[in-house]
Amino acid sequence: EAAVTQSPRNKVAVTGGKVTLSCNQTNNHNNMYWYRQDTGHGLRLIHYSYGAGSTEKGDIPDGYKASRPSQENFSLILELATPSQTSVYFCASGGDRGNTLYFGAGTRLSVL
Amino acid sequence: GQQVKQSSPSLTVQEGGILILNCDYENDMFDYFAWYKKYPDNSPTLLISVRSNVDKREDGRFTVFLNKSGKHFSLHITASQPEDTAVYLCAAGENSGGSNYKLTFGKGTLLTVTP
Numbered sequence: 001e002a003a004v005t006q007s008p009r010n011k012v013a014v015t016g017g018k019v020t021l022s023c024n025q026t027n028n029h030n031n032m033y034w035y036r037q038d039t040g041h042g043l044r045l046i047h048y049s050y051g052a053g054s055t056e057k058g059d060i061p062d063g064y065k066a067s068r069p070s071q072e073n074f075s076l077i078l079e080l081a082t083p084s085q086t087s088v089y090f091c092a093s094g095g096d097r098g099n100t101l102y103f104g105a106g107t108r109l110s111v112l
Numbered sequence: 113g114q115q116v117k118q119s120s121p122s123l124t125v126q127e128g129g130i131l132i133l134n135c136d137y138e139n140d141m142f143d144y145f146a147w148y149k150k151y152p153d154n155s156p157t158l159l160i161s162v163r164s165n166v167d168k169r170e171d172g173r174f175t176v177f178l179n180k181s182g183k184h185f186s187l188h189i190t191a192s193q194p195e196d197t198a199v200y201l202c203a204a205g206e207n208s209g210g211s212n213y214k215l216t217f218g219k220g221t222l223l224t225v226t227p
Contacts, residue, residue, distance in 0.1 A: 103155035
């Protein structure tokens with residue numbers, strides 16, 4: 001079964017600070033995604049990647065950067081965190097030819 | 113605007129009943145349609161999916177119907193059980209080149225099945 005691991009699981013950050021959320025997948029999927037989940041909004045796509053070295057903007061990329069240094073790893077970077085970025089963030093892999101997305105357990109981020 | 117819309121934020125059904133969850137989409141390029149299930153404090157998992165060349169797919173108690181001309185798809189659940197209580201997220205995917213897909217999710221419907 002696909003394994004997607006996110007770290008950290010919980011994070012408290014200060015406004016203006018830098019936050020890096022990490023995601024690792026062990027199933028050699030080409031595609032990886034970062035979503036955030038907020039009440040009343042469901043899952044919204046922030047950034048995604050089709051393979052090492054590639055990153056694409058999703059539907060709500062402002063305030064976020066992404067990095068895909070290898071097939072296995074995909075990071076989401078908040079250079080200057082703001083309270084509006086308090087959310088639960090999910091990483092996912094898969095999606096090739098529209099196939100199943102496998103999600104990590106989520107990272108709960110609070111920006112104070 | 114929102115590309116994938118779920119019409120009901122919440123639904124309640126009695127155990128054993130039949131229910132229908134609905135999803136509307138706007139993008140003509142979507143050719144993959146799915147329903148994900150999410151328990152509180154857990155990650156979403158795929159429940160059932162269908163491609164645009166098929167208008168129905170059944171898997172046990174779960175059936176997805178696709179109406180392409182109406183840009184609408186739905187999830188039918190029969191013989192509902194308390195363990196079906198969860199948030200159901202519809203998703204639509206478009207091919208963005210090669211084998212690459214981008215999935216867009218709806219806001220979710222909280223389903224509660226009462227004993």
